[in-house]
Amino acid sequence: xxxxxxxxxxxxxxxxxxxxxxxxxxxxxxxxxxxxxxxxxxxxxxxxxxxxxxxxxxxxxxxxxxxxxxxxxxxxxxxxxxxxxxxxxxxxxxxxxxxxxxxxxxxxxxxxxxxxxxxxxxxxxxxxxxxxxxxxxxxxxxxxxxxxxxxxxxxxxxxxxxxxxxxxxxxxxxxxxxxxxxxxxxxxxxxxxxxxxxxxxxxxxxxxxxxxxxxxxxxxxxxxxxxxxxxxxxxxxxxxxxxxxxxxxxxxxxxxxxxxxxxxxxxxxxxxxxxxxxxxxxxxxxxxxxxxxxxxxxxxxxxxxxxxxxxxxxxxxxxxxxxxxxxxxxxxxxxxxxxxxxxxxxxxxxxxxxxxxxxxxxxxxxxxxxxxxxxxxxxxxxxxxxxxxxxxxxxxxxxxxxxxxxxxxxxxxxxxxxxxxxxxxxxxxxxxxxxxxxxxxxxxxxxxxxxxxxxxxxxxxxxxxxxxxxxxxxxxxxxxxxxxxxxxxxxxxxxxxxxx
Numbered sequence: 001x002x003x004x005x006x007x008x009x010x011x012x013x014x015x016x017x018x019x020x021x022x023x024x025x026x027x028x029x030x031x032x033x034x035x036x037x038x039x040x041x042x043x044x045x046x047x048x049x050x051x052x053x054x055x056x057x058x059x060x061x062x063x064x065x066x067x068x069x070x071x072x073x074x075x076x077x078x079x080x081x082x083x084x085x086x087x088x089x090x091x092x093x094x095x096x097x098x099x100x101x102x103x104x105x106x107x108x109x110x111x112x113x114x115x116x117x118x119x120x121x122x123x124x125x126x127x128x129x130x131x132x133x134x135x136x137x138x139x140x141x142x143x144x145x146x147x148x149x150x151x152x153x154x155x156x157x158x159x160x161x162x163x164x165x166x167x168x169x170x171x172x173x174x175x176x177x178x179x180x181x182x183x184x185x186x187x188x189x190x191x192x193x194x195x196x197x198x199x200x201x202x203x204x205x206x207x208x209x210x211x212x213x214x215x216x217x218x219x220x221x222x223x224x225x226x227x228x229x230x231x232x233x234x235x236x237x238x239x240x241x242x243x244x245x246x247x248x249x250x251x252x253x254x255x256x257x258x259x260x261x262x263x264x265x266x267x268x269x270x271x272x273x274x275x276x277x278x279x280x281x282x283x284x285x286x287x288x289x290x291x292x293x294x295x296x297x298x299x300x301x302x303x304x305x306x307x308x309x310x311x312x313x314x315x316x317x318x319x320x321x322x323x324x325x326x327x328x329x330x331x332x333x334x335x336x337x338x339x340x341x342x343x344x345x346x347x348x349x350x351x352x353x354x355x356x357x358x359x360x361x362x363x364x365x366x367x368x369x370x371x372x373x374x375x376x377x378x379x380x381x382x383x384x385x386x387x388x389x390x391x392x393x394x395x396x397x398x399x400x401x402x403x404x405x406x407x408x409x410x411x412x413x414x415x416x417x418x419x420x421x422x423x424x425x426x427x428x429x430x431x432x433x434x435x436x437x438x439x440x441x442x443x444x445x446x447x448x449x450x451x452x453x454x455x456x457x458x459x460x461x462x463x464x465x466x467x468x469x470x471x472x473x474x475x476x477x478x479x480x481x482x483x484x485x486x487x488x489x490x491x492x493x494x495x496x497x498x499x500x
Contacts, residue, residue: 011055014039014091021079021088022070029078037087045116045154045199052120056096068099072107086111093117098126105132108140115140115148116155122173123162134169141176146184147192149177153203181207189221194228205234209241219246232263239267250275262291269294279305287313288325295329311338318342324356331360339364346372355387362391370397377423378407382415389419393426401427405435414445421451429460430469430497433490437476456486459493470498 017039020032040048072085072092079085089111092104105121108114118140121133156177159170193201205225208217217225219242226238239256242248248256248271256268269286279301286298287310302308311334317326318341327345330338345357358376361369373395376388392399404427407420421439424432433456440452465473473494477487 007050007054010039011051014051014055018088018091018095022067022072022075026078029075030080033079033084033088036091037084040087040090044197045151048116049154049158052094055094067095067097070100070103072104082111086113089114090117093121098129102126102129102132105129105136108136110143112144113148113151115144116152119152119155119159119173122170123159130166134173137173138176141180144180146181146187147196149181149184150188150192150196150200150204152177153207154199157203185217190224190228193225198231198234201229201231202234205229205237209237216245219248222246226264232261235261236263236267239264243267243271262289262294265289266291266294266297269297273297273301279308284308284313287329288317288322290325292328292332295325295332299329299333315341324353327353327360328356331356331363334364336364336368339369343372346376351381351383354381354384358384358387358391362395367395367397369395370399373397374399374403377419378411378416380413380416382413385413385415385419389422392423398427399423401432401435405439408439409442414448417443417445417448418451421448421455425455425458428463429458430463430465430473433459434469434472434476437473437480437482440482441480453482453486456482456490459490461493461497463497464499465494465497467498467500470494 014036017032017035020028021036022029024032043051072089075088076085079088089104089107090113093101093108093114094117095101095104101121101124105118108118115137118133118137121129122137124130124133156174160174188204193204196204222238222242226235226242229235229238243256253268253272253275256264257272259265259268272280283298283302286294287302289295289298299310303310311330314326314329314333315338317323320326323345327342330342339361342357342360345353346361348354348357354376358373361372365372369391373388373391376384377392379385379388401424404420404424408417408424411417411420424436436452436455440449440456443449443452474491477490
């Protein structure tokens, strides 16, 4: 993600390229058109939309330039391809000068992939340009291809959320767009769709799943989309559409229940129960599913309709190849009476099993497992140390700043120090301050020192600090090399919270 300053620099550079394209020598114009095309090609739709909103604010290309007289068509001979000319026109439709914007809109006729930028001009702040753009959109929708419609979705959505366009005429534009999409829907296959970035696929699938215009893809095509799509949210959209609008046989539903993706399995499980309205043979297998929501739903059905003892089922699978899911299943359903039965897995060489056991024990024991969590906070394995830290956070445990200070001093691994410092921040701000000051002076790791500084800046002005503690803090402030601004701020705050 580029910073705002970097984006401003890019737009200022782009403005200079436009000047060169319209007023430079033939060589300068050719190079500028090439650079503009490269910029427009390598930026996402969201970035282009940001450019459309901000380009006029960060450019000063009006000065001494007779933009109202320049004609892009007369400069086309200097560009090496039609695609470069199209890129120059696309950028031109975002130009601050209204005369030039209008000329670029007029020149867009018959040029592919201008539709998104024509949509933006339907919301132009100049009425004449809006009228001109709407006329061009109507003509463009008669000949544009399916891929250009996919590219235009986000831009259409952007204008839809705006308030400047004329409502009646815009509704006509939208209807024309959806009619054209309806017409070209059979042409939008996997070869076109999965070349598009996530944002475009998301809007298209939303249209496919939420707008019913009487035509839909075949079940085979939808299954192919479901197979090729990698994004979890879009898979959810597709499987919900398939299960609600297509007649899926029990055999097809069984295939969905065995799908590798947990979202597909979950919605297939919902559909299976909707059809059966009872527990069915084989449902208990889903108690050992890797996905929490699936295990939880299967447990709910089995408890309600079969009065099944879920805890015993999981306990019987502890010494099998399903140990991982049996342990976490017990954590989700059982009480503290099962804690001693899974505690032995904390010594397993399998990191994932150790992590899941910690999570299960935290659910069973809560704050009673404080010694277990603290012992694994200092584990040399990063994932296990992090899991222990999260268990402590969820349990709301506080070990005291002195205990954590000793852990940080004795730890050799950075991750242990990091998680212990984060736990230190949960302690009362004035009680932890002496330890944070000592740590800042002792630790050499710059990244950790930055974290400590952040904790020192966070102080509670509603706490009371006794004089001995206040004197200790002042003494440590004199001895440590924290920034003077922080020292002054702490001394100032102490004058209000100290209770003599």
